[in-house]
Amino acid sequence: MSTELYDLTVPVFLRGFKAMSAFLEKARTWADENGIPHAELLEARLADDMAPLSSQIQRVSDGAKFALARLGQLEAPAMADTETSFDELQARIAATVAFLKSVPREAVDGREDADIEVKTPNRSFHFKGLPYVTTFALPNFYFHITTAYAILRHKGAPLGKMDFLGGI
């Protein structure tokens, strides 16, 4: 018994987006009920040189989208990082989810040893497919979801661990 690469990525990411979408909606409702401007949450950050809530959500989206594009040798849909409202961020999540759902299992399974390149402005990182997922894509994905959650908790939003986990 063992696990295919698709099952370690697409359904795991979909589950994370479902939880994040729900806790963002909960935070928006709480903000509206308490007269808190949305921008006060969306622009909040935990340190001056950390990214604000809106960027954390963009990074969750990018992380999942590019992971499947690289693993499946697919074109990821372009997203301009211009979201400034809860509605726009929810649309970003929905677009990312739609892309993930379009990824065929055949494109991902068996790519454990594939060469994966992650290009950044300053340098490139090279991975094999499985360590790319376990040491980069998944930790990054949870890093940005957790940071989004932590920003909202820091601002007082009434969220709990089950909101992060998306129910168990």
Next chain:
Amino acid sequence: MSTELYDLTVPVFLRGFKAMSAFLEKARTWADENGIPHAELLEARLADDMAPLSSQIQRVSDGAKFALARLGQLEAPAMADTETSFDELQARIAATVAFLKSVPREAVDGREDADIEVKTPNRSFHFKGLPYVTTFALPNFYFHITTAYAILRHKGAPLGKMDFLGGI
């Protein structure tokens, strides 16, 4: 090609502990250089009803330890949650790492469909082995490492994303 359950757990957790141990040490050094009392970091939290740094590290330890105990049907070493210093927290990490390293691959591989029970004071949760890892153990593990990192960043410690990832 596919992945065994051991490879989704033990080496992934060991990598996380190595990164967390290193960024805790970096934060301690920074605190000492800047005359910041250790307790100011160890007792820091992002919200009044969130756990402080020391507890976040205890939860990372528990999460990994109990995950392997449950999956491998092993006895997890008892740990009393009494750590109040960086040295004690590093010792806790070391003890957890030693337990993880003692887990035989044979105890874990093939347990994807095993019944796993997580008991809390209020209720019990039931999982199969693989979803226990992908929807509970790993998200929780990264949740608490990220929150520990976020607390230190919020307090001003000079850490960056690579400290969280443990290098790539």
